[in-house]
Amino acid sequence: MIQQAISTELAFSQPFGRAEQQILTDAAVDFLSELVTRFTPRRNELLAERKLSQTKIDSGMLPDFISETASIKNGGWKIRGIPADLQDRRVEITGPVERKMVINALNANVNVFMADFEDSLAPSWEKVIAGQINLRDAVNGTISYSNEAGKIYQLKPNPAVLICRVRGLHLPEKHVSWRGEAIPGSLFDFALYFFHNVDTLLAKGSGPYFYLPKTQSFQEAAWWSEVFSYAEDRFDLPRGTIKATLLIETLPAVFQMDEILYHLRDHIVGLNCGRWDYIFSYIKTLKNYPERVLPDRQSVTMDQGFLDAYSRLLIKTCHRRGAFAMGGMAAFIPSKESERNSWVLNKVRADKQREADNGHDGTWIAHPGLADSVMTVFNQALGEKPNQLEVLRENDAPITAEQLLEPCKGQRTEAGMRANIRVAVQYIEAWISGNGCVPIYGLMEDAATAEISRTSIWQWIHHQKTLEDGQQVNASLFSKMLAEEMQVIQQELGDQRFCQGRFDEAARLMERITTEPELVEFLTLPGYRLLP
Incomplete structure (x- = not known):
């Protein structure tokens, strides 16, 4: 075992075992080092610009469209184009880059699998490195998996098209440092997936395709365009070889969709309605506005005015530019109880019918069991x-x-608050234990849905809101409910699972990030400190 590799610029804190030696080859690390050195300073400036923009919003300047970019909005330009194997994306499945999941997703009745290094992966070092190996093996067609019972999982012929979602700009990769600072997780994920797979993907008639999360401004899109163009030039590839779909999942970004498409026009093929993160961003961005506090999470559905407007604007903007407008995630998972399962499928069909009728080109699911219904x-x-x-x-x-920006109608109930607590605590416990994609109460929860749960309560406390029954929401009420709901979770899961888990740590983190005077921007940042 090599103790650690240090490139001319990068320092690795983890030992290089067999897995690391496959992925962190000298040539791959050289490429990563080039990207980190060239693009990290601007990325840090972009994160600082996010804070400045948020300060203005906190002070009373609501988000709005940009008048200075009228020439972009009024121009007749189009994106560069969409490759043949991305022309039909009517159903996409998403999930973490774990080996069995990758095989099952690629084999599902879907067009695309979005392999996720972001919201559905708890990015421990082991999982991030294993994820790169899993995707490399999937691209090469050699991936297989055997479970403890000896069942073998292998790829079927004609698997779904693979798209890699890298981590957001705000997320670090703490096990690799540059000049004493953790490097951007986004560059780590992009560099290694691109380096190891670009030749094989192009030889198969596909290409290096990416999903870009959490973008907040067109300047961030322009940064990605520079990263992509540098990689293409570095490997003598034609401009536009790398293709990206960008998630519109932050409130600031919805006001800059034309500009985002324009600045990524050589590489972009579409935008996606990342609805759960978008709801979370609505709460976070407008956190100082008491009149825009959201109701129970269950009430915030796509037929609410502000979400319906978001969907329709995204479709109109994208299609005018020749880009796809992808629909959002169906978080439901099938049930073994036939009555419940019929209810789930009906809810999902109605949601997807709305998207199809609006004009979306395709949509997301989180479970293969929904593929047939949504495909229909x-x-x-x-x-x-x-x-x-x-x-x-x-x-x-x-x-x-x-x-x-329209306020959302709906009730704030004790049952809704308690449900938020149970979901967020169970998700945080799973995440800090290494699992970022968790079925809870019939929904596939990832970081975005857990974020809604905890930021809603923070917002209610912060603005001293009352519940429907008249109870004042404050830190003491939350602490009382948290203690009671921890007992409910223990009863639901059983003493053994509860005692073997990290529920006390999860509850402490939940209490801290829900009651601090300043809203913690992402639960995954303090959570990451608890991951190996």
């Missing part, structure tokens, strides 16, 4: 067409900033 909805909507790029929504009235 989009097959009926699309017919023989691969997508709905022709749906331009030209007759829509202009969507205003007021519509995108």
